Amino acid sequence: MQKRLIAIETDYGTADGRAAKLVGAVKRVDASLEVCFANHACPRGNILFAGTMLYNSLAFFPRDTVYACIVERADGENPPCAAKTHDGKLILAPDNGSLTIWLENFGIAALRRLDAAQAPADMNPYAWFAARLANGTLAFDGLGPEYPVESAQRFPMRGAAVGEGYAECGVLSVMENFGNLNLSVSIERFEQTGIRFGDTVRVTLCCGEEIRFDADVRYDRSFGFTAPGAPILFNGSSGYVGLGLNQASFSDQYMKDRRELPDGVGAYALVIRKAAAGKEAS
Structure with missing residues (x-):
């Protein structure tokens, strides 16, 4: 054997x-x-x-x-x-x-x-x-x-919904060393939105009724496509879509209370929508 x-x-x-x-x-x-x-x-x-x-x-x-x-x-x-x-x-x-x-x-x-x-x-x-x-x-x-x-015990995990030009999801986990987020929408499912590398999307992050982040974000292959401090949406090595800041911590800037919330990162929800044609993230 x-x-x-x-x-x-x-x-x-x-x-x-x-x-x-x-x-x-x-x-x-x-x-x-x-x-x-x-x-x-x-x-x-x-x-x-x-x-x-x-x-x-x-x-x-x-x-x-x-x-x-x-x-x-x-x-x-x-x-x-x-x-x-x-x-x-x-x-x-x-x-x-x-x-x-x-x-x-x-x-x-x-x-x-x-x-x-x-x-x-x-x-x-x-x-x-x-x-x-x-x-x-x-x-x-x-x-x-x-x-x-x-x-089996499960932690709170917000599911994902996708359609043409949009995705709704939660936060799967935080990469604490860098402050990047793994979102609860897989790369495979995100492809169904039709959003492609180089596109600009509007990302809104909420905790309950409170909007924590709402800005235009570039979706691309790596952090090198954005300026230092700028947000980027990317395909993470975890198999899920990621969200972060170039050379800064997204989680420390917009999710400081994540460790104190009863549901942890499960308390956050995101909406990602493709921006109008020709619009670029700053």
């Missing part, structure tokens, strides 16, 4: 040994297993970021990959679970909303509970389960009880 690849995503960082201990735990179960780090730089407890990274990364891994997404929120429960994707991958993660974006885009074939008490006391349970699943000594069906996919 061919052993599965293990990929690990956490908010542990690399300043101490916590991330390294995960590899050590896997290797103690089976030294021959291949382990790679998908990301250890998730902001602490940020399940929106974790879910975006999961969506952006796992789709490119081979069939049968075991992907451990270990990001626990500080303000709620984090019951461990295992998810089987429709293409044969396994995701080990807290059922705390971090599966939301994957569910919305690809769905999940089955969900099972994980009993962390089964793992040795000195080993991270996600690493231990990942190793056992990867080397075939434990099967997905041999995990804890199955439960309905529909009952």
Whole structure:
């Protein structure tokens, strides 16, 4: 039997040994297993970021990959679970909303509970389960009880609507290092608007009834097509449309309260409309 690849995503960082201990735990179960780090730089407890990274990364891994997404929120429960994707991958993660974006885009074939008490006391349970699943000594069906996919926890996510010359959507996540936004409209769906690179669009960002941003914005391939400080709409590496400022933080300028809102970035809504022909963003 061919052993599965293990990929690990956490908010542990690399300043101490916590991330390294995960590899050590896997290797103690089976030294021959291949382990790679998908990301250890998730902001602490940020399940929106974790879910975006999961969506952006796992789709490119081979069939049968075991992907451990270990990001626990500080303000709620984090019951461990295992998810089987429709293409044969396994995701080990807290059922705390971090599966939301994957569910919305690809769905999940089955969900099972994980009993962390089964793992040795000195080993991270996600690493231990990942190793056992990867080397075939434990099967997905041999995990804890199955439960309905529909009952998986989800964070608030505003859906997208598109038509000729317009898109309505929400904010999927904030790339905190730069302040750019991942919007909840995929690049594939945005193409249905007929808006093309070089076009000027009117972007309106609201939080409830309050308009936070309302301006003409250029839609183009990269930040190099705009002046420093100017807004730009672009295709993000996450597979979603992005919104940002050239050499500045859009989120810090227009969404300063995003961490305090009960729904987080789910409280924001955007309308994008193609500007009149011949109109250019400043």
